[in-house]
Amino acid sequence: MGRPSTPLLSPELIAEAALGLVDRDGEFTVAQVAAALKVRPSSLYNHVAGKAQIVEAMRGLIFRDVPRVPSGADGDWVQQVRVLLRAYRDAFAAHPRLVPMLTSQTVSSPDVMRIYDDLARILTDHAIPGDRLLDVITVLDSFVIGSALDAVAPDQVWDAEHAQDPRLAQAIRAVGAGTRRADRSFELGLDLLLAGLTHLAD
Amino acid sequence: MGRPSTPLLSPELIAEAALGLVDRDGEFTVAQVAAALKVRPSSLYNHVAGKAQIVEAMRGLIFRDVPRVPSGADGDWVQQVRVLLRAYRDAFAAHPRLVPMLTSQTVSSPDVMRIYDDLARILTDHAIPGDRLLDVITVLDSFVIGSALDAVAPDQVWDAEHAQDPRLAQAIRAVGAGTRRADRSFELGLDLLLAGLTHLAD
Structure with missing residues (x-):
């Protein structure tokens, strides 16, 4: 029996989850992003320093094309x-x-x-x-x-x-x-x- | 003993309350506006038909000057x-x-x-x-x-x-x-x- 699989987090995946919340609600919290990704907020902080960095990652995401x-x-x-x-x-x-x-x-x-x-x-x-x-x-x-x-x-x-x-x-x-x-x-x-x-x- | 005083509602007062919510949260619901004004949602509907009309009242409010x-x-x-x-x-x-x-x-x-x-x-x-x-x-x-x-x-x-x-x-x-x-x-x-x-x- 292996450990339960954990989602592979990345700043881009975090930005995508946050973008889904902003598109729907006009706002997001780090706790909501964590919930959407089914991880603990502390797991997110291994990849992004906080809300401002998530916003920058969203900026990078939407302009990548x-x-x-x-x-x-x-x-x-x-x-x-x-x-x-x-x-x-x-x-x-x-x-x-x-x-x-x-x-x-x-x-x-x-x-x-x-x-x-x-x-x-x-x-x-x-x-x-x-x-x-x-x-x-x-x-x-x-x-x-x-x-x-x-x-x-x-x-x-x-x-x-x-x-x-x-x-x-x-x-x-x-x-x-x-x-x-x-x-x-x-x-x-x-x-x-x-x-x-x-x-x-x- | 008179009846408890009720706030004098108006579309402008409703728009002001909604604007406070949008400035803070980026969004509002009719129920939140009613709560902010300490009235029942049904009382608001005597003055505005719904959310779209509140948005128009906010538009009138911010451009009145x-x-x-x-x-x-x-x-x-x-x-x-x-x-x-x-x-x-x-x-x-x-x-x-x-x-x-x-x-x-x-x-x-x-x-x-x-x-x-x-x-x-x-x-x-x-x-x-x-x-x-x-x-x-x-x-x-x-x-x-x-x-x-x-x-x-x-x-x-x-x-x-x-x-x-x-x-x-x-x-x-x-x-x-x-x-x-x-x-x-x-x-x-x-x-x-x-x-x-x-x-x-x-």
Whole structure:
């Protein structure tokens, strides 16, 4: 008779369990994660230092499929930034209730920092001045995060019945159901921001 | 001996209690709101139809101080949009955990729809074509929502220790503590988007 088998814990497995709780409840505790994994909380602490580290592991988990942009990659830089930001938005949009948790904690996940390394390299290589770099990254980040929440909003973001401006009411009604409303707005925002960055770089 | 005094319930009082729960827990139930107000859940249903209506009442509550922009108000339209969006961002930033709850439900609060009426009027009066109106409003909305979450992020949004690109590491370190980092990025984003809208209107 061997010892009872114990689940093979890892930071990634712990992050997956925590993500399930956040997706469902908007929150998690270490005790709940342990219960979900059928282990004692003390077992988790062999793999993660605490809640903040679990949040960073969740960050790494949801962004693991955002493609790297190799230095010297083909294509113009605006297109490279677009591809990166689209993947970034989609990753956030898959876990909207995780968003406030992620934005309230310093990004330290090495895997996620690679995304920002790529973005910083592309932007500085294309003449965004170093003293505007972090502001520019923050602007793109904020737009992506808001757009991710918009991507999972209802088709009707506003109720036309309560619009008093007839042009607003008409615009809301014209959107219709099932259109790619959020994608169209996201691409327009990228157009406006990236065109503006091209001017900033001049 | 009179009857025990009962709290004077109103949708606003109910929304305030729910907001306290969301700020603390990221979530609320009708039963918890009733408990917080020391009434039976059935008493709440005399004032609100259910959870969705409480969310709309919370939306009305947090945006009640966003100033109206009267038709024919002084100042250029870009400045009017800036003032409105700044107030809008600050209102979201005061309740970050409410953000995903608000973005996942159709906006019907009449008080909040007045903000979008103003925005729609300013934008269409200044040559934003009607068939782009809702996309433009969505772009501004998404940027404001992401910026609100950024406004309550830690001073150090990224950990310079984990940046591999030296220009990114330098930019992160240069931000320092206590600077108005988020405000500066928000204003840059407004610059870029509003300049782009001016071109869109041309």
